[in-house]
Amino acid sequence: MIAHHIFVCNNQKTEVGDDLAKALKKELKLQGLKTFVADGQKAHNRVQTCNCLDVCKHCKKGPGAAVIVYPEGVLYGDVRPKDAARLVHEHLGKGLPLTDLLLS
Numbered sequence: 001m002i003a004h005h006i007f008v009c010n011n012q013k014t015e016v017g018d019d020l021a022k023a024l025k026k027e028l029k030l031q032g033l034k035t036f037v038a039d040g041q042k043a044h045n046r047v048q049t050c051n052c053l054d055v056c057k058h059c060k061k062g063p064g065a066a067v068i069v070y071p072e073g074v075l076y077g078d079v080r081p082k083d084a085a086r087l088v089h090e091h092l093g094k095g096l097p098l099t100d101l102l103l104s
């Protein structure tokens, strides 16, 4: 079962989207949230790069990347690699979206 699927836009001219995706994958492993057991079932959190999420003002025109987290459909903007630990810990770990990066 997929617990969360995180899509990271990597359509910028810089490497920020790719770097963020790598940082998120690293944090999932470090925080034990890549694969875990929930309600007796094996669950996974996945990170995937993708093309434009149509919020470019908060992506390639800003300091970070756009990110959308499913199944909630929570959209973040200007997310930088330094935000990865917090996003994994708060949103995926505790179910609390990061209000300072929230777009929707």
Ligand code: FES
Binding pocket: 009, 010, 011, 012, 051, 052, 053, 054, 055, 056, 059, 060, 066
């Ligand atoms: S380029 Fe990333 S949202 Fe458009």
